[in-house]
Amino acid sequence: MSAAFDLEAIRRDFPALDQQVHGRDLVYLDNAATTQKPRAVIDAVRNFYERDCSNVHRGVHALSQRATVAYESSRTTIRKHIGAHDSREIVFTRSTTEAINLVAASFLRPRLQPGDEILISEMEHHSNIVPWQLLRESTGAVLRIIPISDEGNIDLDAYQGLLGPKTRLVGIVHVSNALGTVNPIKEMIAMAHEKDIPVLVDGAQAISHLDVDVVDLDCDFYAFSAHKVYGPSGIGALYGKRKHLLEMPPFQGGGDMILSVRFEETIFNEPPHRFEAGTPNIEGALGMATALEYIDGVGLEAIRKHEERLMKEASLRLPEVPGLRLIGQARQRAGAISFVLNGIHPHDVGTILDQEGVAVRAGHHCAQPVMQRYGLSATVRASFGLYNREEDIDALIRGLESVREVFA
Amino acid sequence: MSDLKQLYQEIILDHNRNPRNCYAMPEASCSADGHNPLCGDTVKVYLRIEDGIVREISFEGAGCAICTASTSMMTESVKGKTVEEVIELFEGFHHMLTGIAEEQDVELGKLRVFEGVREYPVRVKCATLAWHTLRSALGEEADGPVSTEDS
Ligand SMILES: Cc1ncc(COP(=O)(O)O)c(C=O)c1O
Numbered sequence: 288m289s290a291a292f293d294l295e296a297i298r299r300d301f302p303a304l305d306q307q308v309h310g311r312d313l314v315y316l317d318n319a320a321t322t323q324k325p326r327a328v329i330d331a332v333r334n335f336y337e338r339d340c341s342n343v344h345r346g347v348h349a350l351s352q353r354a355t356v357a358y359e360s361s362r363t364t365i366r367k368h369i370g371a372h373d374s375r376e377i378v379f380t381r382s383t384t385e386a387i388n389l390v391a392a393s394f395l396r397p398r399l400q401p402g403d404e405i406l407i408s409e410m411e412h413h414s415n416i417v418p419w420q421l422l423r424e425s426t427g428a429v430l431r432i433i434p435i436s437d438e439g440n441i442d443l444d445a446y447q448g449l450l451g452p453k454t455r456l457v458g459i460v461h462v463s464n465a466l467g468t469v470n471p472i473k474e475m476i477a478m479a480h481e482k483d484i485p486v487l488v489d490g491a492q493a494i495s496h497l498d499v500d501v502v503d504l505d506c507d508f509y510a511f512s513a514h515k516v517y518g519p520s521g522i523g524a525l526y527g528k529r530k531h532l533l534e535m536p537p538f539q540g541g542g543d544m545i546l547s548v549r550f551e552e553t554i555f556n557e558p559p560h561r562f563e564a565g566t567p568n569i570e571g572a573l574g575m576a577t578a579l580e581y582i583d584g585v586g587l588e589a590i591r592k593h594e595e596r597l598m599k600e601a602s603l604r605l606p607e608v609p610g611l612r613l614i615g616q617a618r619q620r621a622g623a624i625s626f627v628l629n630g631i632h633p634h635d636v637g638t639i640l641d642q643e644g645v646a647v648r649a650g651h652h653c654a655q656p657v658m659q660r661y662g663l664s665a666t667v668r669a670s671f672g673l674y675n676r677e678e679d680i681d682a683l684i685r686g687l688e689s690v691r692e693v694f695a
Numbered sequence: 696m697s698d699l700k701q702l703y704q705e706i707i708l709d710h711n712r713n714p715r716n717c718y719a720m721p722e723a724s725c726s727a728d729g730h731n732p733l734c735g736d737t738v739k740v741y742l743r744i745e746d747g748i749v750r751e752i753s754f755e756g757a758g759c760a761i762c763t764a765s766t767s768m769m770t771e772s773v774k775g776k777t778v779e780e781v782i783e784l785f786e787g788f789h790h791m792l793t794g795i796a797e798e799q800d801v802e803l804g805k806l807r808v809f810e811g812v813r814e815y816p817v818r819v820k821c822a823t824l825a826w827h828t829l830r831s832a833l834g835e836e837a838d839g840p841v842s843t844e845d846s
Binding site for chain 1: 698702708762
């Protein structure tokens with residue numbers, strides 16, 4: 288762990304930050320959508336193609352052995368990063384989305400009876416809503432929703448009341464991409480476990496901002512994507528408790544997920560390989576592990592402190608912009624800050640900010656139910672990564688002045 | 696800023712602030728819903744057509760300034776026109792924004808202010824949503840809500 292948090296050195300690690308957009312220096316504040324990649328990650332992917340490119344788990348030759356070792360040691364890096372004890376509990380997926388769909392198809396579907404309940408919150412991303420709706424349609428299960436307060440906090444009393452004898456799974460976002468809320472998931476998991484209800488955590492946003500420890504949380508499943516934590520897109524991971532993974536049938540069929548195939552009978556491989564059919568995203572896995580090593584090198588505690596300062600600064604200064612209203616003022620927040628400007632649509636704000644070189648997200652953030660909860664169709668969202676500076680907030684505020692000028 | 700002035704011209708800002716023909720029309724002869732999945736904006740367009748002529752047109756909903764102004768100005772520009780003329784106008788407008796036709800023979804008039812939107816490809820859908828919805832209301836497209844993703 289490095290002694291000091293050297294922001295300028297960190298920024299130099301990310302080549303994409305050094306560019307101009309519409310004649311202005313890029314100010315990248317869309318990290319909740321995806322993050323930029325450090326040189327180390329780009330090099331890891333390139334090195335694979337330049338030196339070790341081959342398939343995994345099936346070759347006797349040197350390249351294949353190197354690729355297999357690198358792929359499996361990436362799994363170990365991921366395990367360590369999230370505090371899991373056993374690398375067999377880490378399944379590579381395409382993304383958070385695929386990880387959640389895997390749990391829906393292989394874990395929950397076989398257990399569901401008509402009338403059984405799946406409990407999610409009002410602030411979920413579509414990827415933690417739609418897979419359950421699909422299950423509901425095919426099994427007759429019921430989707431129940433934990434309400435949130437005006438500030439954007441989970442209503443824990445309502446949650447307690449919703450945990451019932453028919454609840455088969457709780458699916459909850461760790462950090463909301465639309466509101467920035469950090470949910471008290473450790474407490475929520477304990478509450479569910481008191482009734483023997485398993486919990487899946489959507490960690491897509493949390494993974495880059497918080498020091499996630501799946502054993503301490505005691506979650507049953509934890510899903511996240513590499514691209515939101517400075518790694519490549521097209522690769523993610525599902526952590527699942529071994530006792531669950533062992534019981535789960537395969538997700539997809541193909542190569543690598545079997546021990547033997549005869550036309551009469553196929554014997555499935557052990558977890559995690561049982562859930563990784565076909566040639567995986569090998570270079571993605573290497574890039575993902577490198578990204579996690581990168582942030583471990585900087586130090587998660589230092590990153591958290593730095594980002595907290597940025598969030599605090601933004602929450603203090605943005606409301607000074609006339610007509611600006613923050614959406615979501617939860618007790619604990621990380622990464623993202625959502626707002627609307629009186630009488631000006633977020634899309635227009637986004638276009639004008641872009642002309643000033645400031646990249647934000649304007650829209651419903653794939654979380655339409657929570658937008659509806661606030662009577663909105665869209666918000667503007669600025670989201671921070673470890674490389675953002677206070678000057679980026681200055682640029683955002685200056686950009687918002689331009690917006691107000693255009694619409695004056 | 697000058698690029699932005701090209702996009703957000705005064706007439707667009709004016710229609711955004713004070714949209715024309717923005718009301719529900721219970722006695723409409725046809726109507727359709729449009730949806731922009733990118734931003735979640737929706738618009739409903741109502742038409743009263745008599746003898747093949749658009750006698751009355753109104754809308755509810757819309758969203759960003761480009762979308763709202765485009766919808767409002769569309770209602771002004773099609774009122775009193777025949778259905779055929781409206782379809783021609785739709786095509787002329789669509790071509791102006793997607794750059795399919797170099798030469799235009801359709802007289803677009805004030806609608807030319809939206810030409811600047813061409814420079815902002817992600818915003819083209821904001822300007823065309825109302826027109827797609829109108830066309831769907833006229834029965835030229837399959838039934839059901841239209842989506843700008845189809846364009
Ligand atoms: C909270 C949350 N969950 C899930 C996802 C889906 O992630 P992915 O698209 O990488 O599968 C996102 C991404 O926007 C997110 O913010």
